[in-house]
Amino acid sequence: MILTVTLNAALDITYRVPRLHPHRTHRVTDVAERPGGKGLNVARVLASLGHRAVATGFAGGGTGAALRALLTQETDVADALVPVGGATRRTVAVVDESTGDTTQLNEPGPTVSPAEWHTFLGTYRELLGDARAVALCGSLPPGVPVDVYARLTRAARTAGVPVLLDTSGEPLRRGLAARPDLAKPNADELAALTGSTEPLRAARDTRRRGAHAVAASLGADGMLLVTADGAWQAAPPRRIAGNPTGAGDSAVAGLLSGLVEDLPWPERLSRAVALSAATVRAPAAGEFDPAVYAELLPGVVVTDRPTAA
Amino acid sequence: MILTVTLNAALDITYRVPRLHPHRTHRVTDVAERPGGKGLNVARVLASLGHRAVATGFAGGGTGAALRALLTQETDVADALVPVGGATRRTVAVVDESTGDTTQLNEPGPTVSPAEWHTFLGTYRELLGDARAVALCGSLPPGVPVDVYARLTRAARTAGVPVLLDTSGEPLRRGLAARPDLAKPNADELAALTGSTEPLRAARDTRRRGAHAVAASLGADGMLLVTADGAWQAAPPRRIAGNPTGAGDSAVAGLLSGLVEDLPWPERLSRAVALSAATVRAPAAGEFDPAVYAELLPGVVVTDRPTAA
Structure with missing residues (x-):
């Protein structure tokens, strides 16, 4: 299988409005929800290509439960997300139907405790045993160490699993030092x-x-x-x-x-x-x-x- | 007790952003959630004034569960909401911290089935037995008959309970014909x-x-x-x-x-x-x-x- 990691998974919500007027009230005409976060998107596409895809990372709260239900109902991605006490973040995309433009609002995500982070590391190492490749994707939720992708890259390399790293900023800079096979x-x-x-x-x-x-x-x-x-x-x-x-x-x-x-x-x-x-x-x-x-x-x-x- | 009816209750979400730029991506700096909908607000104020306040209406899905948990944790309002299969709507208020202005996005709400509507009517009639007054508040979710407030007003008047009606449009017009004690x-x-x-x-x-x-x-x-x-x-x-x-x-x-x-x-x-x-x-x-x-x-x-x- 191919493993994807999404530490800051999201419940992606899309609102359609006839026209977005800042500082006014809008009746949303259509609401759509889907599992979100870069690693979950990667896993969906992999599953559509016929690969066995397993998604890990964190999910919690009512939004996390909604995300996991959608992942199971609507995709062939295997759910190996680790529970957290905080609620999975939402992202809200407001589509202005008059222009097609989108205004995006992204919540920061739940704070991950040291114990939750430790549990995740154990799950990740176990999943690596069965993985032919791993993708480390996206931004970090509060509480996760900034060198997380370096640690996860080293663990994968130790297990002989090729690593693709897709992130930005300091987590990218730190992750590169651990020598991932591919950065995107x-x-x-x-x-x-x-x-x-x-x-x-x-x-x-x-x-x-x-x-x-x-x-x-x-x-x-x-x-x-x-x-x-x-x-x-x-x-x-x-x-x-x-x-x-x-x-x-x-x-x-x-x-x-x-x-x-x-x-x-x-x-x-x-x-x-x-x-x-x-x-x-x-x-x-x-x-x-x-x-x-x-x-x-x-x-x-x-x-x-x-x-x- | 005083009964308040909120047929289209909401999970009210407030986002703070440093500045709202239409058609761009925003990192939300603060997220707050609270039970919303006019009747729930009325019940909260009544409880703060020392009255026993009971809130009924509909709640469902993960958002309904979140609303009910907040209602119980944060207010003295008694929860007599009736479960529905659809998810309680969200409202999203985006506060632009540079101006203090708010952009509001309101979901339409879950479609209420005839069976759910029937169950609600039974609960409402039962609650009237103990009510000294009732407030009928706000907009209607899809699936609820447009003359709902007329029916609820007649049931209250039959039970000898004074009715305050606070709505708009056709539900107000129809509701008035049933002779509520007070319209606001x-x-x-x-x-x-x-x-x-x-x-x-x-x-x-x-x-x-x-x-x-x-x-x-x-x-x-x-x-x-x-x-x-x-x-x-x-x-x-x-x-x-x-x-x-x-x-x-x-x-x-x-x-x-x-x-x-x-x-x-x-x-x-x-x-x-x-x-x-x-x-x-x-x-x-x-x-x-x-x-x-x-x-x-x-x-x-x-x-x-x-x-x-």
Whole structure:
């Protein structure tokens, strides 16, 4: 199975309003709820691709119960979330139907106690015994040590399980030092980490900081992959319009599934790019349009990039 | 005891953000939850005034469970809510800390089935046996007949229990025909009902439509009361700045408590006006500042108004 870790899982709530007027009262016309958080989205896409996906992390309170019920009812993802006393955070996306724009409100998440954190570490180590790869995804809830991804990366490497790291800021910086197999920052995260807005230079720098390979998502420009064996860039055969939410999570699923299927790097990259574009055409994060994916995959153009400056 | 009915109860969620930027992503800095819905606010204020208050209506799902837990933990209101299969709605108030303004998002509420509606009617009739007054408050969830307040008013009148009706639109229009003892529209609701923006004329018209008495809340101008025995207007001794949310609910609690204490009409009106103003100074609906209430009450000026045109 493939393990995904979501320390700050969320109950994602989407509200549709005819038009958003700041400082007024709105009757919400449609309410949708789904399990949220980057690692859960990755696990959903992996399950849709036919992989056995197990999700761990934390869930608690009424919102955590709602998240777990939706995960079981609506996905093929196995639930290995660890209970916490605090309530799982909500994210509220308010879609303005007059423009299609979304205003996002993200709760901070429950504070995790040292005992809960300890229980999670035990569960994580046990799950690693059965994992062919692990993805460490997203932001941290309060109470979790900032070097958590370094610790989880070391534990996975000790267990011989390849690690993909997808986070930002200080947790990314610390996590890289533990030498994950692959880091997947986006252009903004790369720039924040390295100070360089030139993706190839920044990706190389990120490898020097510890990642064995770096896959940088560049929005509509596709994706850049820098490894010990070569560097490649790939883009979808045509521009895809839609909602980019979750595109990065689908890219992670593409890279991970390619890894466990032992595909060559350029094929993993093509899969990530096509899945990412097919997600832009789907209504929600963690979902992709399979017809768009099948159509785009053969047309993804992969070009060689120089591996050293 | 005093019974309050909240057919469309809510879990009220308040988010604080440093500044609301439409179409961007926000990290919420503070999350607060409380039991919401007009009848629950009225019951809270009644309990704070020392009355035994019982709240009925519907609650369901994880949000309903959260609402009931908060009601029990944080208030002296007795919980007689009837379970429904659908989830209690949420309301989300987003407070922009840079301006103090609030953007409000209200979910529609769960659809109530005929069987659930029938169960509620049984509970309501039973509770009437012990009630000295009943308040029928707020909007209707989907599935509840639009003449619900007419039916509940007739049942209360049959049981000899005085009825206060606080709603709007078609449920108000239909409810009035069943001759409630007191209706409490605000100026906008009065105008929508009668077509008149002149409160005294509109309140008289509302009495002709069936209400024995009409208490119209006029915002900072206080309150107008038109009864068979006379008409009065009252305003607080000074302008009170603050958040008007819940001020109308506190006015209802003031009128109801005055009714069961058998106070003369002008004293009920003074109490409603002082409570309303003291609520503007409190942080949340269903709460009032007791010191402000005690200070304002003796200073409320009540003036006679002509009872007929």
